[in-house]
Amino acid sequence: MAPAILSGILLALSISQSVFSYDSHEWIAPTASDVRSPCPGLNTLANHGYLPRTGMNISITDILDAAVAGFNIGPDAIIQAAKFGLLSGNAPTTLDLDALKLHNLVEHDASISRNDFALGDNLHFNETVFTTMANANPGVDFYNATSAGEVMQARLADSLARNVNVTNTDKEFQVRIRESAFYLSIFNNTLTGVAPKSWVQTFFREERLPIAEGWIRPETLITAESLTPVERLIRRAQTWTATQPCEPVVLGPTITLA
Numbered sequence: 001m002a003p004a005i006l007s008g009i010l011l012a013l014s015i016s017q018s019v020f021s022y023d024s025h026e027w028i029a030p031t032a033s034d035v036r037s038p039c040p041g042l043n044t045l046a047n048h049g050y051l052p053r054t055g056m057n058i059s060i061t062d063i064l065d066a067a068v069a070g071f072n073i074g075p076d077a078i079i080q081a082a083k084f085g086l087l088s089g090n091a092p093t094t095l096d097l098d099a100l101k102l103h104n105l106v107e108h109d110a111s112i113s114r115n116d117f118a119l120g121d122n123l124h125f126n127e128t129v130f131t132t133m134a135n136a137n138p139g140v141d142f143y144n145a146t147s148a149g150e151v152m153q154a155r156l157a158d159s160l161a162r163n164v165n166v167t168n169t170d171k172e173f174q175v176r177i178r179e180s181a182f183y184l185s186i187f188n189n190t191l192t193g194v195a196p197k198s199w200v201q202t203f204f205r206e207e208r209l210p211i212a213e214g215w216i217r218p219e220t221l222i223t224a225e226s227l228t229p230v231e232r233l234i235r236r237a238q239t240w241t242a243t244q245p246c247e248p249v250v251l252g253p254t255i256t257l258a
């Protein structure tokens with residue numbers, strides 16, 4: 001096909017967005033007017049056009065569809081976080097990614113790649129904060145549940161030492177474990193059964209899918225059920241005690257944390 005005709009078709013497809021949304025899903029850095037979140041997962045989905053590249057006016061179904069398309073993560077693994085996310089703003093059915101920095105909604109202390117709210121910028125990736133993760137599991141080129149648990153414990157120790165206002169209840173612990181289980185599951189190499197550091201670091205540092213580095217989208221759906229054994233290993237690889245109790249947190253008809 002002649003290039004001119006091909007580009008004409010592509011142009012037509014991109015113009016007719018209301019009928020058919022065309023996006024090549026290549027990685028494009030956010031523009032100055034685009035907004036991003038403290039979440040490397042949602043940001044990666046936006047940088048690849050699985051979520052609106054503006055980062056604005058995003059619905060729950062946008063998020064659920066994007067998670068399957070980009071990561072093969074199923075709705076049941078993220079729907080609670082997504083619904084909580086709506087409380088970050090006033091729109092009835094959508095959210096803007098930057099609003100997710102709202103402290104102690106989903107955003108929490110002792111992150112892998114962001115500062116605590118009381119210590120500075122809790123929104124953007126910070127290489128100094130990420131040093132613990134970058135240096136974890138020395139001597140091998142992968143992360144696993146053991147290193148994930150160790151990173152969580154080290155990051156919490158740093159927050160406990162430096163942040164007199166640290167929030168560290170069961171809620172934050174469970175959210176943090178799930179986040180670690182996400183990167184181990186998404187970037188689990190089918191050949192080795194572990195997550196290559198280079199893929200995970202590209203995801204955190206560039207908020208990019210490491211396709212050029214050899215990653216392929218997981219073939220089986222990542223679900224709450226598939227994450228559970230991974231989460232158990234991550235939990236067992238650290239010692240943890242709550243700094244504060246948390247009120248019973250009702251997450252749905254069948255799940256209550258107390």
Ligand code: HEM
Nearest residue numbers: 038039041067081082085106107108111112113114179182
């Ligand atoms: C789509 C699949 C998702 C993946 C793969 C993912 C992955 C992650 C990871 C790995 C972190 C840890 C970042 C760190 O500790 O530095 C994180 C943090 C976060 N995620 Fe997601 N996430 C996903 C979905 C969601 C959803 C649906 C929401 C809510 C609308 C959300 C909101 C957040 C927020 C607010 C943080 C910041 C927590 C903090 O570090 O303070 N994420 N996510």
Ligand SMILES: *[C@@H]1O[C@H](CO)[C@@H](O)[C@H](O)[C@H]1NC(C)=O
Nearest residue numbers: 052054055056057058091094
């Ligand atoms: C988001 O929705 C608001 C109204 O709810 C509108 O003013 C704004 O232009 C929309 N932004 C985008 C990027 O669609």
Ligand SMILES: *[C@@H]1O[C@H](CO)[C@@H](O)[C@H](O)[C@H]1NC(C)=O
Nearest residue numbers: 117118119162163164165166
């Ligand atoms: C801790 O929180 C209190 C009350 O919100 C505030 O006055 C204080 O400045 C905070 N301290 C730090 C180090 O963030």
Ligand SMILES: *[C@@H]1O[C@H](CO)[C@@H](O)[C@H](O)[C@H]1NC(C)=O
Nearest residue numbers: 115119120121126127128129
């Ligand atoms: C990154 O985090 C470190 C450690 O908390 C802090 O000293 C530094 O100011 C942060 N950098 C930026 C650009 O926020």
Ligand SMILES: *[C@@H]1O[C@H](CO)[C@@H](O)[C@H](O)[C@H]1NC(C)=O
Nearest residue numbers: 137140143144145146147233
């Ligand atoms: C993770 O990797 C380290 C380093 O090779 C190893 O000692 C540890 O047993 C591994 N953990 C799991 C759960 O396989």
Ligand SMILES: *[C@@H]1O[C@H](CO)[C@@H](O)[C@H](O)[C@H]1NC(C)=O
Nearest residue numbers: 184185188189190193194230
């Ligand atoms: C990675 O895949 C292997 C099988 O290839 C599986 O045994 C292991 O549990 C998976 N790990 C994670 C974190 O999903």
